[in-house]
Amino acid sequence: MSINPRLFSFVGGAEGPWRSVESRAIRGESLAEIKRLQIVPGEVVVPEAKWVLQGVTSNERYVTRPEKDLLVAKQEGLNRPEATRAVLIPIQKSPAWWALTQDERREIFETQSQHTRIGLEYLPAVARKLHHCRDLTGEQPFDFLTWFEFAPEATPAYDKLLARLRASVEWSYVEREVEIRLVRE
Amino acid sequence: MSINPRLFSFVGGAEGPWRSVESRAIRGESLAEIKRLQIVPGEVVVPEAKWVLQGVTSNERYVTRPEKDLLVAKQEGLNRPEATRAVLIPIQKSPAWWALTQDERREIFETQSQHTRIGLEYLPAVARKLHHCRDLTGEQPFDFLTWFEFAPEATPAYDKLLARLRASVEWSYVEREVEIRLVRE
Numbered sequence: 001m002s003i004n005p006r007l008f009s010f011v012g013g014a015e016g017p018w019r020s021v022e023s024r025a026i027r028g029e030s031l032a033e034i035k036r037l038q039i040v041p042g043e044v045v046v047p048e049a050k051w052v053l054q055g056v057t058s059n060e061r062y063v064t065r066p067e068k069d070l071l072v073a074k075q076e077g078l079n080r081p082e083a084t085r086a087v088l089i090p091i092q093k094s095p096a097w098w099a100l101t102q103d104e105r106r107e108i109f110e111t112q113s114q115h116t117r118i119g120l121e122y123l124p125a126v127a128r129k130l131h132h133c134r135d136l137t138g139e140q141p142f143d144f145l146t147w148f149e150f151a152p153e154a155t156p157a158y159d160k161l162l163a164r165l166r167a168s169v170e171w172s173y174v175e176r177e178v179e180i181r182l183v184r185e
Numbered sequence: 186m187s188i189n190p191r192l193f194s195f196v197g198g199a200e201g202p203w204r205s206v207e208s209r210a211i212r213g214e215s216l217a218e219i220k221r222l223q224i225v226p227g228e229v230v231v232p233e234a235k236w237v238l239q240g241v242t243s244n245e246r247y248v249t250r251p252e253k254d255l256l257v258a259k260q261e262g263l264n265r266p267e268a269t270r271a272v273l274i275p276i277q278k279s280p281a282w283w284a285l286t287q288d289e290r291r292e293i294f295e296t297q298s299q300h301t302r303i304g305l306e307y308l309p310a311v312a313r314k315l316h317h318c319r320d321l322t323g324e325q326p327f328d329f330l331t332w333f334e335f336a337p338e339a340t341p342a343y344d345k346l347l348a349r350l351r352a353s354v355e356w357s358y359v360e361r362e363v364e365i366r367l368v369r370e
Contacts, residue, residue, distance in 0.1 A: 002324045003322065003323060004320070004322055004323060004324050054322070056322075058320050059283045059284075059319075060286050061246075062287055063286055063287060064287065065288060067286075098244045099244075100245075101245050101248055101249055102245050102248060102249065102291070103249040104250055134244075134320075135189070135191075135241045135243050135317055135319075136189065136320065136321060136322050137188065137241075137321050137322040138188060138189060139186065139188060139189050140189075
């Protein structure tokens, strides 16, 4: 069987273009410390890795058309030469979150937490890519892997973005969160 | 790695409690004819099977809390002794569907197509379970596997339900659909 073309493996170990400069648990259990990270399309087996996390990019789950049009107009892609800083944030939400209906999750996501509106304020400086883990074939330790990329001078703005999202009602449903800061070199 | 506990494999071949009585392509390519079907938790390799389709049950994508409460109040589970008829409907939707934002898909799903409202009319006679395939690790031929179970005398009602859904705006986004009718024996 061929592999989902939207699947990516985040391989933490000793190899890859991204050097880990800080790794910490924000909530719940941490991940093993790594030296370097590489992101590989598809599913890979890397016996010498400390860990391999998988996620798949997918269709929009909450964003509306007007919001999407604003995002597309302002955002830039990954791999900009100046974006030498990255942060990988694996997140697991609670069973209570997943038991909510679509309208209840959207209400918390945007109306109460302004998730999209806050993110928009930091475009185009902070590029972002979301990967879903929950409906993969193998059981995953996280529900989402969010990948952020930005230039060194955007770091204070990024820290502000993160603090605002973590203070939101939506984040009260986060059961496990790890933050891994990386430099491309 | 352990397997997603919400994953099921639909194994079409010569084995299983469900005997195939009719199989036809509604749109696009058909599936190979089978004698029998079995539904197995997890991911299985069955070399002698004609085909194996996988899907994962997941969180609600469109249903609102009031709709969910109505569904839960009226619906019954699978495996009722009298529910000896089943239909497996694998569906693939178009790239245009998946490029829509959440509000646009919800608008087509319920406001224009009354998907949930129509389904409610046939409860509790027709039990239903939806499996998602699109975000699995391996590339899948379908986006959804819907499984229906009902008693023989509910067959005309079920046929009506199916005809109403297929006449909806939502169905104009269906690119491939197969219908496999089964009898438990």
